[in-house]
């Protein structure tokens with residue numbers, strides 16, 4: 418499970434009762450929870466998150482104990498009124514929203530330029546089960562390299578992605594690493610701030626971290642049974 422920063426990693430870890438121990442890899446520490454998941458604080462932004470996640474996945478594969486599922490988790494901006502503060506969102510689509518080219522006629526995704534991919538889709542059945550267990554909202558979670566800070570950009574993003582509930586900065590990078598290993602990916606986010614005009618006073622990071630802990634407490638059995646079916 419990959420979060421951006423240690424505060425998010427620790428919020429997820431609080432949902433699992435087992436003892437934790439860490440193992441340092443080049444560029445990332447893997448925290449293993451007894452009878453629970455492995456967690457990494459993969460760094461902020463899609464590139465760093467992809468590099469850290471790839472390191473952890475490769476190390477596990479070389480150890481002969483490959484993972485069955487990769488989860489991107491953390492706080493996010495929520496598109497109002499669809500994803501309110503402290504709500505939990507599970508992605509049915511993980512989309513890189515600013516990977517492309519700006520043209521006089523608007524934004525072109527990199528796929529329109531003939532390259533790569535901009536969207537990864539988590540397994541639909543897993544998304545449904547996670548949402549049912551936790552009460553999470555289900556929709557697209559956008560990955561951006563620049564946090565949205567104006568109403569105009571928030572509106573442009575929703576115009577291009579009408580199903581978007583949240584934006585964050587790591588999901589697509591984590592998903593790219595998972596895809597390179599042929600693994601399914603899930604993204605779960607707790608909303609810490611509205612997407613829109615920059616307003617640091619509106620951040621509710623503590624509430625979002627608490628929502629992450631509570632949400633993963635409910636999601637844990639779903640993930641455990643998913644891994645069992647998968648192996």
Ligand SMILES: O=C(O)c1cccc(C(=O)CC[C@H]2O[C@@H](n3cnc4c(=O)[nH]cnc43)[C@H](O)[C@@H]2O)c1
Pocket residue numbers: 421422461462491492493494495561563564565566584585586587609610611612615616617
């Ligand atoms: O300085 C700002 O205006 C600002 C507003 C929101 C978030 C930030 C961050 O630097 C946090 C980035 C960190 O948290 C995730 N996150 C949380 N909210 C958002 C958001 O609205 N848009 C994108 N990412 C967000 C993100 O995944 C990073 O890990 C600064």
